[in-house]
Amino acid sequence: MYISDDIFYIGVNDHRIDLFEGQYPVPHGMSYNSYVIMDEKIAVMDTVDAGFTEEWLLKLSSVLSGRKPDYLVIQHMEPDHSAGIAIFMEAYPDTCVVSSAPAFTMMKQFFGSDFNTNRMVIREGDTLGLGRHELTFVAAPMVHWPEVMVTYDACDQILFSADGFGKFGALDEEEAWTDGARRYYFGIVGRFGMQVQNLLKKASGLTIQKICPLHGPVLSENLACYLSLYNTWSSYQPEEKGITIAYASVYGNTRKAAELLADILEKKGRKNVVLMDLARTDLSFCLENAFRYDKLVLASITYNAGIFPYMDNFLRLLKEHNYQNRTIAFMENGCWAPTAAKGMMEILKDCKNLTFVENTVTIRSAVNEDTMKKIEALAEELAE
Numbered sequence: 556m557y558i559s560d561d562i563f564y565i566g567v568n569d570h571r572i573d574l575f576e577g578q579y580p581v582p583h584g585m586s587y588n589s590y591v592i593m594d595e596k597i598a599v600m601d602t603v604d605a606g607f608t609e610e611w612l613l614k615l616s617s618v619l620s621g622r623k624p625d626y627l628v629i630q631h632m633e634p635d636h637s638a639g640i641a642i643f644m645e646a647y648p649d650t651c652v653v654s655s656a657p658a659f660t661m662m663k664q665f666f667g668s669d670f671n672t673n674r675m676v677i678r679e680g681d682t683l684g685l686g687r688h689e690l691t692f693v694a695a696p697m698v699h700w701p702e703v704m705v706t707y708d709a710c711d712q713i714l715f716s717a718d719g720f721g722k723f724g725a726l727d728e729e730e731a732w733t734d735g736a737r738r739y740y741f742g743i744v745g746r747f748g749m750q751v752q753n754l755l756k757k758a759s760g761l762t763i764q765k766i767c768p769l770h771g772p773v774l775s776e777n778l779a780c781y782l783s784l785y786n787t788w789s790s791y792q793p794e795e796k797g798i799t800i801a802y803a804s805v806y807g808n809t810r811k812a813a814e815l816l817a818d819i820l821e822k823k824g825r826k827n828v829v830l831m832d833l834a835r836t837d838l839s840f841c842l843e844n845a846f847r848y849d850k851l852v853l854a855s856i857t858y859n860a861g862i863f864p865y866m867d868n869f870l871r872l873l874k875e876h877n878y879q880n881r882t883i884a885f886m887e888n889g890c891w892a893p894t895a896a897k898g899m900m901e902i903l904k905d906c907k908n909l910t911f912v913e914n915t916v917t918i919r920s921a922v923n924e925d926t927m928k929k930i931e932a933l934a935e936e937l938a939e
């Protein structure tokens with residue numbers, strides 16, 4: 556992968572992983588990216604996951620061709636990027652570790668050493684000259700850990716963006732960037748929209764030709780498009796018009812009501828109507844769709860006078876991710892005392908700028924003529 560005449564990719568692809576960060580299914584695998592800047596001085600940008608340090612060190616050694624690295628720049632201390640630090644320092648003990656103060660605290664916690672005899676503690680705006688290349692460090696706290704910084708190389712106009720602009724999926728797999736990047740963003744970074752906005756503001760003052768993230772492909776064309784998506788996502792605005800219908804059903808009657816609603820909406824010509832079975836779809840995909848589109852229908856059975864657990868989990872996930880600026884509708888089912896709509900509303904009531912539609916569909920056990928009319932009225936309201 557060509558990055559520039561003297562910046563080289565030494566990342567790895569992980570096809571063994573089942574759950575990234577212990578919870579996200581990654582059917583296309585994952586990449587852990589690392590880069591080397593070969594100049595008068597040599598800087599290695601981050602390390603890789605523990606399972607791949609040997610492969611990474613071999614790639615590094617091949618790029619170095621007998622030279623020794625001068626700096627190891629650590630932008631983020633999450634172990635999928637930092638696991639190789641101690642082993643690297645054993646192989647290249649004269650290297651200076653360059654990172655933020657909170658990152659060195661974490662190094663001590665992870666490795667029992669904060670490399671205090673051979674380190675450079677950097678702050679926002681500090682620079683590091685390598686020869687032709689000069690690196691400027693930009694603090695990016697809580698995007699998405701507190702110690703994170705990103706790095707700008709003015710020479711090749713490259714932004715090393717840490718986990719920002721990252722994507723699920725190994726680099727040798729075919730997948731549209733938005734598919735892996737949107738789910739990655741909303742699952743992992745999404746709750747820190749304000750911090751991402753701060754970083755985008757800082758980035759807007761830089762001329763950027765390429766973005767080198769710690770996961771996913773190096774971005775080099777249509778950068779405005781990726782930056783604009785990040786602006787939309789981090790300001791919690793819907794990416795496009797559409798309706799996610801998320802349902803939780805035991806015996807299929809609530810599911811049937813959700814499917815009937817989807818059918819009517821599609822017949823009315825509504826595009827992007829997406830049905831999601833909360834019990835059978837990983838919630839990261841449901842979260843992604845809830846943020847992608849402007850309208851969300853929540854359909855749940857009443858369960859022991861509460862909400863079905865999968866719906867409860869989903870709603871708490873939405874709230875935790877600062878869900879806002881959307882239109883919400885409820886469908887509830889109950890055989891004797893349906894209260895799911897009230898319960899769902901109770902969880903979402905503190906979310907900012909949610910518009911609740913007038914029609915709530917209450918089903919008593921199974922869809923009948925009367926409920927059908929209510930579903931039609933809800934479809935009418937949602938199709939406006």
Ligand SMILES: Cc1cc2nc3c(=O)[nH]c(=O)nc-3n(C[C@H](O)[C@H](O)[C@H](O)COP(=O)(O)O)c2cc1C
Binds near residue numbers: 803808
């Ligand atoms: C374990 C269990 C607990 C339920 N608790 C309630 C309840 O507290 N109040 C109520 O009105 N219905 C309750 N129901 C009925 C459901 O809300 C719902 O009406 C029924 O499961 C049919 O919908 P479905 O086919 O989508 O599963 C319960 C159902 C189950 C399986």
